[in-house]
Amino acid sequence: MFAAAVLFLFACAALAADGIPRKAASCIICHGAGGNSTDPAMPSLAGQPAQFISTQLYLFREGNRKDAQMTPIASGLSNADMNELAAYFSSQKPAAPSRKTAPENAAAGRRLAEQHHCVQCHGPALLGLQHIPRLAGQQFAYLKTQLRGFKAGIRYDTDGNMTSAVQRLSEADIEVLADYLAGLK
Ligand code: HEC
Ligand code: HEC
Missing domain, CATH: 1.10.760.10 (Cytochrome c-like domain)
Structure with missing residues (x-):
């Protein structure tokens, strides 16, 4: 009973009702639903290795990699946020490519x-x-x-x-x- 209550509290803190980390809601405005971008200039995150995603977020936050849109977003993330977001987007299924190779x-x-x-x-x-x-x-x-x-x-x-x-x-x-x-x- 106690363990179940603790688990429930933990899940509520990290995840919205649909299982998407709360912080990911803002990401999909630019990176697309489930991290599948529909904008040719915006990178997809779905199916990226988790370590790649967390490393890039860290590089943006620390000011190594710079981008006018990503830098301010990454600056508000903790290491725990980065790991959670990386786990979420890396587990999303990449959509079929929107481009057809010539x-x-x-x-x-x-x-x-x-x-x-x-x-x-x-x-x-x-x-x-x-x-x-x-x-x-x-x-x-x-x-x-x-x-x-x-x-x-x-x-x-x-x-x-x-x-x-x-x-x-x-x-x-x-x-x-x-x-x-x-x-x-
Ligand atoms: C306002 C638009 C915007 C929002 C919101 C946004 N991003 Fe980004 N993101 C970008 C852009 C633009 C780039 C590409 C930057 C560049 O060209 O270097 C990027 C790059 C990235 C990259 C590197 C991808 C790669 O393939 O190198 C990661 C990881 C990332 N974003 C994660 C996130 C996460 C997680 C969130 C939510 C917390 C988020 N982004 C929110 C615009 C956004
Ligand atoms: C020796 C290993 C190595 C080789 C060879 C290599 N890459 Fe990479 N590539 C990397 C690493 C590591 C990164 C991430 C770099 C970083 O952000 O610090 C990367 C990043 C990239 C990115 C950025 C993707 C993104 O989502 O931001 C592109 C595009 C890319 N590589 C394309 C290529 C292409 C095309 C070739 C061949 C011409 C190539 N790479 C050869 C290791 C390699």
Whole structure:
């Protein structure tokens, strides 16, 4: 009886009636229901590795990664909030990709992903793992902005690996890769 009461209180504190963490209600305004973005410039969070999400929130809060919209949001989150939000969005099912890869970019994109070792870190199916993001089905415009940002040295990169991985990509390569990745399930 006592244990049940404690559990009930705990659940009420962290979760709204529908099982969504209270703090996640504000996130979905930008990142979409269940973290499936419908805005090409806004990243999806659904199915991202939990460690990737919590790490990025931490980087925004500490001022390493900067963004006019995300920085103020992350600055109000505790470590416990970040872990809870990461667990929630990582457990959401990614929606079917909203973009369809152009037929000529499917093979060319895969070739680039292998040639530039994207698959070595992001995984053979580009689903991400641990602190490395899922790229499959990510929004097209967002992917391009990030790749250009790494190349120009303006997207924060914890260990420098991404910045070096993209140095040899041309603008045309970035278009092909983003089109390939955005259409992957
Ligand atoms: C006002 C719009 C807005 C709201 C609300 C918002 N975000 Fe964001 N978020 C963004 C934008 C824009 C970016 C991309 C920033 C960039 O380009 O670096 C982003 C990026 C992120 C990233 C990094 C994703 C990646 O793939 O690198 C995470 C994680 C994230 N947001 C989590 C959250 C969480 C959790 C909440 C709710 C507590 C939230 N966001 C609320 C706009 C928003
Ligand atoms: C040596 C490992 C490594 C290689 C190789 C690599 N990545 Fe990454 N990538 C990472 C890590 C780690 C991050 C997260 C960086 C951070 O935020 O500190 C990342 C982040 C990204 C992001 C940002 C995604 C987001 O949601 O914010 C994109 C896009 C990306 N990589 C695409 C690529 C592509 C395309 C290639 C091949 C050209 C590639 N990566 C090669 C490790 C790697």
